[in-house]
Amino acid sequence: MTQRQVKPFYISLKPFLDHNSLPRPVNWPSVFGNDHPLEVEIGFGNGEYLAKLAEANPNINYVGFEEYCERISRTLRKLSRVPGGSAGSGSNVRVLRLDVRPAFNYLFDGPSINFIHCLFPPPWPKKSDAKHRLMTTAFLRLANSRLRERGGMNIVTDHKPHAAWIREQVPGSGFVLHETIVPACYGTKFERKWAEGGQKEFYELRLTKAQHIDVPHKEGLPLKHFTIDRFDPDGFVMPDFSDGEVAVVYKDLLYDPKRQIALVHVLVHDEHLLQNVRVAIVKKQDTWSVHLAQGSMLMPTPGIAKAIECVKAAAANSGTHT
Secondary structure, eight states: OOOOOOOOSOSOOTTEEOGGGSOSSOOHHHHHTSOOOEEEEESOTTSHHHHHHHHHOTTSEEEEEEOOHHHHHHHHHHHTTSTTOTTSTTOOEEEEESOHHHHHHHTOOSSOEEEEEEESOOOOOSGGGGGGOSOOHHHHHHHHHHEEEEEEEEEEESOHHHHHHHHHHOTTTTEEEEEEEEOSOSOOHHHHHHHHTTOOOEEEEEEEEOSOOOOOOOOOOOOOOEEESOOOGGGOOOOOEEETTEEEEEEEEEEETTTTEEEEEEEEEETTEEEEEEEEEEEETTEEEEEEOTTOOOOOOHHHHHHHHHHHHHHHHHTTOO
């Protein structure tokens, strides 16, 4: 019996960047090896539009942000088919698995982007879920601060109430808004789905930077290591923490008694950023070390620092139980 050959999810990992290993802010000309104009796509989905942009504009550099691994894998496969593109030395695309809000805050410093593309961001149609929408006035001001003079952003949505809500966010953002109704013309999976379902009109909101809004670049926090005298995994109890825009929620603890290593899983919420965090508690001769687990691909936010402190406090307290 012959085995069926399984196609790889992607051809090359070259376009994929680990944000945890990048300097903050990033020197994008150094990343691409040239000083071509820089554009960003927010939520590139399966990468249809990003690949099309890269092929049509070889003298423009593109950075794409997406949070789902499956979509990134499909996008890497599409980018590998771009002539002379991602698999070669002349690649003009880089993709990151990261929410764009911390990306703009930590990885970009001042006006450096020429244009931003955002096709079909989640509309969160329920009133109770509106807080999850991306295009708030605060985010538009952040995007404005990272755009060059006369730079712009194009947002397309299939959801008319969402378009109206975005319109309400524009005042005070430094942008001038121009709205149009367009047919299906971007070629994404979601657009095709809606068009096949009978939708013929989509809402395009083009924002042009008219006034610069200054939003300072955020510095990543140095994450501390702690040392405690005692640790009892059976007595470990960690209360949830919440203060302003930072929240830390304990999920579980895994302990290897042979190796004397514990991994504490917590959820950390900073503003709109949600991160899964593993904090290690490791026996070191007569003491225990508490630190971020190795290999964590995290943005070093105040919430991450607070999570390590919370785990340290709970671990130290567990060691006092008899």
